[in-house]
Amino acid sequence: QKEVEQDPGPLSVPEGAIVSLNCTYSNSAFQYFMWYRQYSRKGPELLMYTYSSGNKEDGRFTAQVDKSSKYISLFIRDSQPSDSATYLCAMSSGGSNYKLTFGKGTLLTVNP
Amino acid sequence: TAGITQAPTSQILAAGRSMTLRCTQDMRHNAMYWYRQDLGLGLRLIHYSNTAGTTGKGEVPDGYSVSRANTDDFPLTLASAVPSQTSVYFCASSAGDTQYFGPGTRLTVL
Numbered sequence: 001q002k003e004v005e006q007d008p009g010p011l012s013v014p015e016g017a018i019v020s021l022n023c024t025y026s027n028s029a030f031q032y033f034m035w036y037r038q039y040s041r042k043g044p045e046l047l048m049y050t051y052s053s054g055n056k057e058d059g060r061f062t063a064q065v066d067k068s069s070k071y072i073s074l075f076i077r078d079s080q081p082s083d084s085a086t087y088l089c090a091m092s093s094g095g096s097n098y099k100l101t102f103g104k105g106t107l108l109t110v111n112p
Numbered sequence: 113t114a115g116i117t118q119a120p121t122s123q124i125l126a127a128g129r130s131m132t133l134r135c136t137q138d139m140r141h142n143a144m145y146w147y148r149q150d151l152g153l154g155l156r157l158i159h160y161s162n163t164a165g166t167t168g169k170g171e172v173p174d175g176y177s178v179s180r181a182n183t184d185d186f187p188l189t190l191a192s193a194v195p196s197q198t199s200v201y202f203c204a205s206s207a208g209d210t211q212y213f214g215p216g217t218r219l220t221v222l
Contacts, residue, residue, distance in 0.1 A: 034209075041216075042216070043116075043216050044155075049209075094209060100211055104153070104154035
């Protein structure tokens with residue numbers, strides 16, 4: 001079993017839809033959870049950062065962590081064509097080792 | 113602030129030739145990383161450096177070497193390129209758990 005599993009999609013939704021992106025993980029040592037957005041032919045950019053279980057909201061984006069189920073989600077409300085990108089989850093156990101473990105990414109297309 | 117710069121943007125390289133991919137950051141981050149990104153395989157860590165003067169191997173280090181002479185620069189060298197090293201290479205840096213990525217170098221080895 002891979003440490004981080006993420007459905008690669010592709011996922012295609014109409015503009016204005018609510019999007020749900022998910023990752024599962026197997027390593028219970030992971031404490032820090034991130035979502036990155038990567039536009040075509042660009043580097044990944046940090047979108048959301050969370051620590052511990054619960055929800056974190058930033059504008060149209062909500063990150064949710066459920067450590068008991070080893071499951072994280074990213075919700076996008078009122079999706080826009082500019083949200084079309086690949087979304088990667090990433091996680092870390094923290095400490096002096098800053099290495100991240102990434103999901104393979106989900107390709108999202110929001111159609112106008 | 114430029115953040116992380118990478119050079120070149122893209123390169124076509126003959127198999128067997130050597131090449132150094134350059135990465136420079138201006139955020140004074142202690143840690144730096146090199147990843148390759150391939151379709152269906154995601155981001156894979158090649159080498160990393162937690163601080164200047166130290167380096168470590170990642171998931172796919174074979175065929176690559178790195179050095180970290182100072183805080184800002186973290187070059188990646190391919191001593192003798194092979195076609196399987198065709199990929200998009202990303203450099204990243206961090207001061208904690210979040211990493212910041214450069215724009216990438218698209219390398220084709222023929």
